[in-house]
Amino acid sequence: MSTLALSSARFPQRFLPVIATFAVFVVTFGAGSVRYENFASGQVVANLFVDNAFLIVLAVGMTFVILTGGIDLSVGAVAALSTMIAAATLNAGWPPLLSIITVLGSGATLGLLMGLVIHHFEVQPFIVTLAGMFLARGLCFLISVESVSITEPAFREFASGAITLPGDITLTYSVVIALAVVLAALYVLHLTRFGRTVYAVGGSESSARLMGLATSRAKVGVYVVSGFCSALGGLIFSLYMLSGYGLHAVGMELDVIAAVVIGGTLLAGGTGYLVGSVVGVLVLGTVQSLISFEGTLSSWWTKIVIGALLLAFIVLQRLIVRRQA
Amino acid sequence: MTDSSAPTGTPVVEMRDISVEFPGVKALSGVDFRLLPGEVHALMGENGAGKSTLIKALTGVHPPTTGVIHLHGEPIAFDAPGQAQDAGISTVYQEVNLLPNLSVAENILLGREPRRLGHIDGRAMRARAKELLTRVGLSIDPGSLLGSHPIAVQQLVAIARALVVDARVLVLDEPTSSLDADEVAELFRIVRVLRDDGVAILFVSHFLDQVYEIADRMTVLRNGSLVGEYLPSEMNHIELVAAMLGRELGVLEEVQRRSEARAPGTAPLLTAVALGRTGAIAPVDLEIHAGEVVGLAGLLGSGRTELARMLFGADRAHTGTLTFDGREHRPRGPRAMIAQGVAFCSEDRKAEGVVADLSIRDNLVLALQAARGWARPIPRRTSDALVREYIEKLDIRPADPDAIMSTLSGGNQQKVLLARWLVTKPRLLILDEPTRGIDIGAKAHIQKVVADLAGEGMAVLFISAELEEVVRVSDRVVVLRDRHKVAELTGQDVSVDKIMSVIAAPSDNHTAAVAS
Numbered sequence: 001m002s003t004l005a006l007s008s009a010r011f012p013q014r015f016l017p018v019i020a021t022f023a024v025f026v027v028t029f030g031a032g033s034v035r036y037e038n039f040a041s042g043q044v045v046a047n048l049f050v051d052n053a054f055l056i057v058l059a060v061g062m063t064f065v066i067l068t069g070g071i072d073l074s075v076g077a078v079a080a081l082s083t084m085i086a087a088a089t090l091n092a093g094w095p096p097l098l099s100i101i102t103v104l105g106s107g108a109t110l111g112l113l114m115g116l117v118i119h120h121f122e123v124q125p126f127i128v129t130l131a132g133m134f135l136a137r138g139l140c141f142l143i144s145v146e147s148v149s150i151t152e153p154a155f156r157e158f159a160s161g162a163i164t165l166p167g168d169i170t171l172t173y174s175v176v177i178a179l180a181v182v183l184a185a186l187y188v189l190h191l192t193r194f195g196r197t198v199y200a201v202g203g204s205e206s207s208a209r210l211m212g213l214a215t216s217r218a219k220v221g222v223y224v225v226s227g228f229c230s231a232l233g234g235l236i237f238s239l240y241m242l243s244g245y246g247l248h249a250v251g252m253e254l255d256v257i258a259a260v261v262i263g264g265t266l267l268a269g270g271t272g273y274l275v276g277s278v279v280g281v282l283v284l285g286t287v288q289s290l291i292s293f294e295g296t297l298s299s300w301w302t303k304i305v306i307g308a309l310l311l312a313f314i315v316l317q318r319l320i321v322r323r324q325a
Numbered sequence: 326m327t328d329s330s331a332p333t334g335t336p337v338v339e340m341r342d343i344s345v346e347f348p349g350v351k352a353l354s355g356v357d358f359r360l361l362p363g364e365v366h367a368l369m370g371e372n373g374a375g376k377s378t379l380i381k382a383l384t385g386v387h388p389p390t391t392g393v394i395h396l397h398g399e400p401i402a403f404d405a406p407g408q409a410q411d412a413g414i415s416t417v418y419q420e421v422n423l424l425p426n427l428s429v430a431e432n433i434l435l436g437r438e439p440r441r442l443g444h445i446d447g448r449a450m451r452a453r454a455k456e457l458l459t460r461v462g463l464s465i466d467p468g469s470l471l472g473s474h475p476i477a478v479q480q481l482v483a484i485a486r487a488l489v490v491d492a493r494v495l496v497l498d499e500p501t502s503s504l505d506a507d508e509v510a511e512l513f514r515i516v517r518v519l520r521d522d523g524v525a526i527l528f529v530s531h532f533l534d535q536v537y538e539i540a541d542r543m544t545v546l547r548n549g550s551l552v553g554e555y556l557p558s559e560m561n562h563i564e565l566v567a568a569m570l571g572r573e574l575g576v577l578e579e580v581q582r583r584s585e586a587r588a589p590g591t592a593p594l595l596t597a598v599a600l601g602r603t604g605a606i607a608p609v610d611l612e613i614h615a616g617e618v619v620g621l622a623g624l625l626g627s628g629r630t631e632l633a634r635m636l637f638g639a640d641r642a643h644t645g646t647l648t649f650d651g652r653e654h655r656p657r658g659p660r661a662m663i664a665q666g667v668a669f670c671s672e673d674r675k676a677e678g679v680v681a682d683l684s685i686r687d688n689l690v691l692a693l694q695a696a697r698g699w700a701r702p703i704p705r706r707t708s709d710a711l712v713r714e715y716i717e718k719l720d721i722r723p724a725d726p727d728a729i730m731s732t733l734s735g736g737n738q739q740k741v742l743l744a745r746w747l748v749t750k751p752r753l754l755i756l757d758e759p760t761r762g763i764d765i766g767a768k769a770h771i772q773k774v775v776a777d778l779a780g781e782g783m784a785v786l787f788i789s790a791e792l793e794e795v796v797r798v799s800d801r802v803v804v805l806r807d808r809h810k811v812a813e814l815t816g817q818d819v820s821v822d823k824i825m826s827v828i829a830a831p832s833d834n835h836t837a838a839v840a841s
Contacts (some may be wrong), residue, residue, distance in 0.1 A: 191444035196435055203424035210386065210422045212407030212436050269425035
């Protein structure tokens with residue numbers, strides 16, 4: 001990815017939003033370090049990844065969708081459904097691997113269905129994925145209205161497994177999965193025709209079509225990617241919570257969209273970088289850590305700060321676009 | 326290429342009896358077209374004649390409803406642009422249909438990018454792009470974003486893309502509209518090289534001079550039907566324009582103009598000096614006096630609407646000055662012009678004019694209310710009187726102020742739109758295609774109203790594609806061609822024949838004086 005872009009002399013302009021996101025991350029983290037003694041430790045950084053691994057995976061899928069100019073409101077609900085399917089199947093005695101394949105398969109299938117409806121009936125992605133969101137939430141409660149805890153020993157063992165890095169920093173396997181997803185997505189987005197077509201569709205769908213690119217495959221494909229990522233994010237979430245519940249991840253789709261937008265991806269599509277979305281998630285995580293370190297502040301301050309950041313970034317994007325025009 | 330003018334060789338492309346229908350519209354009906362190897366074949370016609378539709382039928386964007394297409398003698402049926410490209414038909418579309426958010430190299434090669442180990446090889450892609458850019462005479466960084474380059478460069482990039490595949494058929498839909506003279510010369514050099522290599526080139530342009538310069542053969546379309554296939558040598562400019570417009574020269578009778586042409590001794594109401602907008606209209610000098618109807622004639626795409634929008638302030642002028650009523654205007658948008666008493670009746674009445682779900686009364690009052698400001702409501706009695714007055718004056722039917730606009734016929738909607746501006750008592754009325762698509766009766770009525778308004782001292786700028794109409798209502802006619810003002814006709818010169826000969830004349834005679 002970087003080989004494509006770094007060669008250009010316009011480096012700062014193209015990367016301005018991502019650089020801005022990174023700067024915000026550095027500033028918020030720096031502020032925390034100045035204010036709280038223990039903030040600037042490796043473990044706090046590691047915990048940002050541990051606590052937000054599922055969000056990173058969801059943001060990857062969402063970035064694909066938003067790059068085409070679409071939106072996926074179903075990610076939180078699909079993640080919840082995944083925790084539910086995982087919990088139910090594991091407790092029913094399915095082997096973990098089969099359970100995981102079922103979860104990922106159902107997420108991708110849901111995404112495929114939404115993508116097909118969006119593409120073939122030319123319906124607004126907003127509405128279709130809203131319907132998908134309700135459907136997935138409803139299905140959760142069809143499985144159980146209660147929270148189902150996961151008792152499968154292998155799964156629990158994997159969940160509590162930790163990797164110790166030099167400096168006594170511990171990470172969970174979830175972080176490894178999330179980073180693997182990010183790397184795979186980077187490869188797909190920047191070095192495959194599918195990935196470039198995703199950008200092309202976001203730039204101008206009609207032009208991309210006239211250029212003979214496989215636009216329909218890309219348009220449907222991004223929802224499959226997003227559905228898959230939602231399911232995987234749900235699995236990671238169930239590792240984190242060790243339960244399946246229909247009220248898991250409520251409103252998470254909005255956090256994910258916020259992270260992607262703060263990461264510099266244009267909602268109109270065509271412009272943005274996956275790395276930005278990852279940093280966007282880290283910014284949200286840092287704000288959350290800051291507020292929990294403060295102790296006296298209520299958690300809704302997170303929402304207020306995120307709201308302000310979101311607004312600032314959308315205005316920033318607007319200004320950049322206007323200057324380029 | 327005189328020898329290539331004889332219809333020799335088997336056609337690369339043969340389209341027979343092609344019809345394309347969209348819901349409610351027949352865009353093409355029964356058109357035959359053929360393209361020989363090693364020729365540049367110009368497809369001529371006004372906008373809406375079906376040129377782009379024919380191209381899209383060939384390239385698989387809008388597959389024909391009926392008819393057959395043969396490529397190299399084989400029947401083909403593309404239903405996606407990618408298939409046509411794979412079959413060796415490359416197309417450069419009218420507007421630059423590329424992706425500004427991707428790099429130049431990707432825009433050239435996406436879909437045929439070099440690969441290494443299954444993924445896109447960025448370095449090889451940039452190197453290949455560089456080669457192709459050199460072929461079209463560009464030396465830009467293939468890694469730069471396409472959107473960072475001017476339109477002319479993007480246009481050449483689009484042509485570089487068309488060269489990626491070893492195309493046997495190259496379709497150029499208005500490739501020169503955003504190029505300057507040097508760039509056109511460069512493009513034609515490339516086109517000639519390709520033609521001499523045996524590539525069949527389909528060339529569409531509004532610029533008649535360019536067509537005569539490069540084309541070996543011409544096919545003329547009008548209103549979605551075939552007019553004929555001609556050699557440039559057997560048809561001069563005027564005959565070509567007549568074929569495109571659909572009139573036999575002999576039948577074009579002199580139409581009686583409005584009787585007394587006003588002799589404008591007074592200071593003009595509106596004066597434009599070298600007013601121009603890059604990419605839309607070359608700098609134009611224009612004067613419009615009170616009580617005068619100035620016609621604006623030219624083929625579609627010659628810059629008529631662009632000029633009108635610029636005078637109204639809807640599009641910002643990039644050069645020159647505009648003086649209205651003795652005061653110079655900085656370009657500040659339509660509100661300032663409306664405040665000065667300029668009204669603009671748009672050509673696209675559906676999108677920019679009427680509010681279809683409101684009543685005649687509401688539509689009429691809209692503009693008046695806008696002029697008064699929202700804080701000064703118009704008393705019901707005033708609005709009733711006004712609405713009744715204009716319904717009567719313009720003979721709007723039904724004469725019911727509360728009739729909903731969308732239920733009115735096109736002609737009556739147009740009258741309401743006109744009335745809407747008239748209630749503001751404008752001093753200059755700009756009418757862009759006020760009679761398009763409406764019946765004869767309403768048309769005549771609108772023409773009469775225009776004449777009456779001028780008689781009352783209003784200045785009118787009248788734009789129409791129908792030359793007879795322009796001639797009938799105008800005291801003076803400004804002729805545009807290729808986004809330049811090429812002539813201003815007064816007195817006896819205001820005639821259909823004269824306008825057509827000006828439109829058809831080779832550029833150097835007329836443009837030289839006005840262009841710079």
